[in-house]
Amino acid sequence: MKLGKEILYLSDADVLACALAPGAVRGAVEAMFLAKANGEAVMKPKLGLHTKETLFLAMVGGMERAGFAGMKWVGVANTIRHGNQPHISGHVVVNDFTTGMPLAVIDARWITGARTAAITAVAAKHLARKDSASIGFVACGVQGRANLEALADLFPVKRVTGYSRRRETAEAFAAWARGRGFEARAVGTAEEAVKDHDIVVTSVPVVPKPQPTLDASWLAPGSFAAAVDLGFSWKGETLTQLDRVVTDDLDQAVTEKLTYPKPYHGEVSGLVAGKTPGRQSAAERTGLVFAGIGLADVAVGAAVYEAARAKGIGHVLGL
Amino acid sequence: MAAPDLLYLSSADVEGLAIEAKDVNEAVERAFRAKGEGRTWTRPELAIHLSGGRTYYAKAAVMTGYGACKWHAHIPGNEQYGLADLNPLIVLTEGVTGLAVAIMDARWISGVRTASFTALAAKYLAKAGAESLGFIACGRQARAHLAALRAQFPVRRVLCHSRKEATTRRFADEVAAQGLEARVAPPRDVVAGSDIVVSSTPLDVQMVPFLDADWVKPGGFVAAIDLGYSWRRESLERMDRVVTDDMEQNGPGGPVALNCDPTRYDADLGELAAGLKAGRAGAHERNAFVSSGFGLGDLAAAVLVYERARAMGAGRVLPR
Numbered sequence: 170m171k172l173g174k175e176i177l178y179l180s181d182a183d184v185l186a187c188a189l190a191p192g193a194v195r196g197a198v199e200a201m202f203l204a205k206a207n208g209e210a211v212m213k214p215k216l217g218l219h220t221k222e223t224l225f226l227a228m229v230g231g232m233e234r235a236g237f238a239g240m241k242w243v244g245v246a247n248t249i250r251h252g253n254q255p256h257i258s259g260h261v262v263v264n265d266f267t268t269g270m271p272l273a274v275i276d277a278r279w280i281t282g283a284r285t286a287a288i289t290a291v292a293a294k295h296l297a298r299k300d301s302a303s304i305g306f307v308a309c310g311v312q313g314r315a316n317l318e319a320l321a322d323l324f325p326v327k328r329v330t331g332y333s334r335r336r337e338t339a340e341a342f343a344a345w346a347r348g349r350g351f352e353a354r355a356v357g358t359a360e361e362a363v364k365d366h367d368i369v370v371t372s373v374p375v376v377p378k379p380q381p382t383l384d385a386s387w388l389a390p391g392s393f394a395a396a397v398d399l400g401f402s403w404k405g406e407t408l409t410q411l412d413r414v415v416t417d418d419l420d421q422a423v424t425e426k427l428t429y430p431k432p433y434h435g436e437v438s439g440l441v442a443g444k445t446p447g448r449q450s451a452a453e454r455t456g457l458v459f460a461g462i463g464l465a466d467v468a469v470g471a472a473v474y475e476a477a478r479a480k481g482i483g484h485v486l487g488l
Numbered sequence: 489m490a491a492p493d494l495l496y497l498s499s500a501d502v503e504g505l506a507i508e509a510k511d512v513n514e515a516v517e518r519a520f521r522a523k524g525e526g527r528t529w530t531r532p533e534l535a536i537h538l539s540g541g542r543t544y545y546a547k548a549a550v551m552t553g554y555g556a557c558k559w560h561a562h563i564p565g566n567e568q569y570g571l572a573d574l575n576p577l578i579v580l581t582e583g584v585t586g587l588a589v590a591i592m593d594a595r596w597i598s599g600v601r602t603a604s605f606t607a608l609a610a611k612y613l614a615k616a617g618a619e620s621l622g623f624i625a626c627g628r629q630a631r632a633h634l635a636a637l638r639a640q641f642p643v644r645r646v647l648c649h650s651r652k653e654a655t656t657r658r659f660a661d662e663v664a665a666q667g668l669e670a671r672v673a674p675p676r677d678v679v680a681g682s683d684i685v686v687s688s689t690p691l692d693v694q695m696v697p698f699l700d701a702d703w704v705k706p707g708g709f710v711a712a713i714d715l716g717y718s719w720r721r722e723s724l725e726r727m728d729r730v731v732t733d734d735m736e737q738n739g740p741g742g743p744v745a746l747n748c749d750p751t752r753y754d755a756d757l758g759e760l761a762a763g764l765k766a767g768r769a770g771a772h773e774r775n776a777f778v779s780s781g782f783g784l785g786d787l788a789a790a791v792l793v794y795e796r797a798r799a800m801g802a803g804r805v806l807p808r
Contacts, residue, residue: 173571178496178591180807211536211544218529218550223586225555227548229534238536240546242557242579244586258587260579262559268569269544269561271577274591276808484806487498488575488593 170272170478170485172265177273178484179477184279187476191283191290191322194469198287199441201468204232206442211238212464214421219377222247226259228463231266238264239467243277247376256374257281257311261470271488273474277466280473282311284465286319288417288437289370289395289457293320295440295447296413296455297393301367303328307359307383309342312372312397317346320368329353332362359402363387363394372397381428385410390452400428400458408456413448415440417459425460433458492582497592497793497803505796509600509607509632510639512789516604517611517761519788522551524762529555530784532737532744540564541691547783554794555581556787558594564691573690574598578790590794591806594786597793599628601785603636605757606686606711609731609777611640612760612767614684614709619644622682624675624699626650626659629688629713634663637684645669647678679703679710688713697747701727706772716747716778724748728773731755733782748778757782 170177179187204210212230219225224245231238243259259277264270293301301324306313309331320326329351333339339355346353356362363369364387371383371394379401385408388394394411396403405428408414413434416422422433437457439445448455477483522528529550536544541564548557560576567573576594581587610618618641623630626648637643646663649672650656656672663670679685680703687699691714701723704710716724724730725748732738735756738746755765768775797803 172569173575176577178806182807211538213534213536213546216531216534216546216548218531218548218555220529220550220583222584223550223555225529225548225550225557225581225586227534227546227557227559229536229544229546229559231536231544233538238544238561240557240559242548242559242581242588244555244581244588246584246586259581260588260591262577262579264544264559264561267563268566268571269542269563270571270575271560274577274579486496486804487500 172268173270174488176271176486176488177474177477178486179273179275179473181276181278183477183483184276184473186482187473187480189472189476191319193472194283194287195290195319197468197472198284198465199291201232201464202291202438202441204234205464206438206444209234210464212462214424215463228466230462230464230467233266235471236266237467237471238266239470241277241463241466243281261466263467263470263474275470275473280466280469282315284469285312285397285461286315288459288461288465289316289397290319290323292395292415292437292440292457293368293393294323296457297324297368298391298451300325302326303366304368304370305330305362305366307332307362307371307402308373309333309339310372313342313370314345316370327352330362330366331355332359359383360387365389367392369394370397371402373402375399375401381405388454390454392454394456396456396458399425399460403428405430408458411456412453414456414458415445418462421460421462427458427460429458491587492589493805494588494808495590495794495797495803496806497590497797499593499595501797501803502592502596502793505793505800505802507792507796509635511792512600513604513607513636513639515788515792516601516785517608519551519784520608520757520761523758523784524764527552528784530734532742533783547786549783549787550583551787553583554787554791555583556790558783558786578786580790580794592790592793597786597789599632600636601789602629602713602781603632605733605779605785606633606713606777607636607640608757608761609711610637610684610709613729613731613775613777615707615771617642618683620682621646622678622685623648624678624685624687624718625689626656627688630659630686633686643668647671647673647681649673649675649678675699676703680705682708684709686711686713687718689718691715691717697721701776704774706774708774710776712776712778715780719747721747724776724778725752727776729754729775730778731760732778733757733780737782738780744780746778746780
């Protein structure tokens with residue numbers, strides 16, 4: 170491939186064929202957060218355009234030392250879709266940081282799931298108990314699966330509980346998890362998925378007028394809660410009971426109106442760099458409330474690009 | 489309902505469509521009219537500024553049927569690598585389903601959409617029947633502007649100036665080959681002798697304002713495509729009517745700094761196109777358009793390119 174003359178296109182199937190392991194994705198996101206903590210990463214809070222039917226998002230960032238910049242553009246459809254097309258679709262463009270030339274255009278479906286779960290996993294390394302063995306999921310879609318895979322790579326997870334507004338979604342998730350060797354069951358209330366778990370992951374789809382239903386007082390001592398849904402499924406004021414709450418970017422936490430009402434203890438980048446203290450005792454209850462940053466898409470997109478180049482996967486396009 | 493194909497359009501694919509300037513002008517005007525009427529969704533561009541004048545830009549917009557984001561860097565000094573300063577790409581998405589329908593090289597679009605902004609501003613701010621054009625800098629933008637403005641005005645004479653004599657000469661020869669009277673002239677003569685003046689000085693040069701809007705003749709119109717930075721700021725602000733692309737992006741509190749007081753703008757393109765704000769009111773008015781570019785124009789041009797490509801069977805279908 171010739172810089173400035175050609176780019177690599179990777180379809181969803183191409184991305185899956187790259188078969189990046191959870192540890193590789195986590196490593197890419199961790200390195201990105203370390204760069205962010207050291208002032209070697211640049212980004213802007215995401216740009217959102219909400220129409221009646223669709224939310225469009227542009228997310229951007231770059232890492233000078235790693236040598237990559239990029240942008241993700243996705244459409245999130247409220248309801249109407251073509252057949253089996255996904256709820257969230259779009260592309261990540263990966264650029265050579267120095268010259269700005271585009272290197273690759275990559276289908277964003279897998280990256281969006283994997284990078285979000287990797288943010289949870291990187292935070293969990295510092296905020297969850299090392300012996301965390303049970304995870305409760307509120308909403309059991311793409312994020313539920315991606316988060317389970319990412320967290321099971323780090324913790325001795327045995328017990329999995331799933332709650333979804335649609336019982337059959339939770340049942341399908343539990344069956345999928347049992348197929349991966351977990352003791353998994355679907356439950357009828359969100360409270361059952363929150364109480365008595367070491368880690369709780371909430372990923373309720375973000376809608377224009379969210380109805381918060383979860384109460385942080387349900388969380389067990391020593392637990393870690395990851396709100397992948399900007400915190401919108403939680404009653405925001407109850408989250409202030411937690412001993413320690415971080416986010417992925419302090420500026421974006423403001424622009425995205427995350428539900429946590431108090432100042433954060435810091436960013437995930439601070440945890441990674443050792444600038445923000447992580448869990449201090451086995452009894453602490455900790456949390457991560459976040460919206461996902463474009464830098465994570467760029468970091469994972471670049472890892473996918475490099476894997477595809479090494480394996481000869483993808484379609485070379487002339488510019 | 490089956491999902492539409494995902495189409496890839498290279499630079500050659502886009503240029504091969506041979507879309508005429510008047511069609512781009514119309515598409516851009518329709519989009520800005522829709523904006524003025526509240527039928528689009530736009531936000532100011534995202535810009536990541538790095539040292540040495542290097543910048544990354546994301547320009548996104550949504551209108552009925554489609555949304556798009558243009559993404560590119562501007563890296564002065566890429567010449568040392570044998571590369572252009574920028575190579576934008578656009579991802580075009582269906583409005584309702586949020587599904588991407590095209591990925592395209594946006595070099596051609598970036599040139600012509602900017603010229604269409606000027607054509608739109610000139611429709612409301614230049615004098616009807618403008619015959620003479622003046623160009624300060626004679627690169628890609630000058631060529632695109634000549635085409636966009638000829639689609640709208642009875643152009644007969646062109647004055648031109650740029651830093652490099654050979655560049656200016658080559659452009660003048662091209663203009664003459666189109667059957668127009670073309671002359672190379674010093675900056676002041678270009679500005680004073682033209683009904684419409686277009687400045688598109690590259691922003692990578694250490695910019696010391698070298699143009700004065702006081703030189704513009706009565707009835708003249710200036711399009712400062714270089715964010716206004718070739719012009720003495722106060723002289724631009726003294727023009728009778730000053731407009732810009734988008735008030736939210738370039739006006740008070742907006743993130744983009746043009747070489748003009750952000751409170752000075754009388755209108756933006758959406759307001760002009762929808763008739764919400766007045767254009768030229770007299771034959772002697774001297775008016776200016778100070779421009780940064782805006783994602784809605786990229787979207788409008790991308791939709792035109794995509795629909796034309798679909799109709800002509802151009803491009804390459806990518807697997808989803």
